Amino acid sequence: MSNIRINLGKAWPEGKAPLLALNAAIADSGLDRGLVDLINIRASQINQCAFCLDIHTKDARAAGETEQRIYALSAWRETSFFTDEERAVLALTEEITLVADGGVDDEVFAEAAKLFDEATLGKVIMAIIAINAWNRLGVTQRLPVGGYQPAAAAG
Template sequence: MSNGDQISRVALKKITPDVSAAMGSLHAAAVTAAQDAKVEPELLELVRIRASQLNGCAFCLDMHTKDARAQGETEQRIYALNAWRETPFFTERERAALALTEAVTFVADGHVPDDVYAEVAGVFDEAQVAALVWAATVINAYNRIAIATRMVPGAYQPKRAE
């Protein structure tokens, strides 16, 4: 079971294809909800990157920084995302979404404090708040899957617009 110093991990898609498909369906439904609510795709990538930073998920960081760049996100903002509170690079909406993402990711630390929720509810409508909660929830789940199975970063390439 060992590959050099690396222990090989379970291939979830192969061993539990129905559960993997259900996760894919959840992701697709969350993306559709965000599109329907008119949450900017670029903002969703910031949410995904920030949660992945907090969780230390190299695979998802590789994927979502590439997707963000493909959507036109700047290197400066991607590099500064880990310290978003200390920079002038993010809008009020982005800041609210990032604070919500952090609260959802670290839910045990404060159970999404009322001030964080009030901030996000002040700049997003209910459908958008719901979409952001789903986006943060889904990326947190994917982070745990990628980390637990040691998914290897580097090979992912974003789909090109036609």
């Protein structure tokens, strides 16, 4: 896909601003950057948002994530590459992203609640919600893919 449908940042910047503020709040919340990267990539895989996958895989690599873990992310249950906390976050990411498939499973939620305090769990949930909103924007707008460079690499 190459033709952008609409740039909502230009069409309605006041509508995009709260999502940018949510991203900033998540970034400043103290939530582990690696967890946010995994959330962003996994939700973007499920939602088939190429624009977000381009951004978040590049950001994750720039922050030190390994190629091996990124490549295996869609099959995370079949590897030993991820910690218990990461596995709980990935399971919760899938449940929230696919909420129309039956809601958020009680066991998945309980496992995450066992591993994280309530404040951290709240941050994880909001990070999942945020990327799902961005994925829907990316897919709907059909933004061009491939040109993004992480800030660390842009210098």
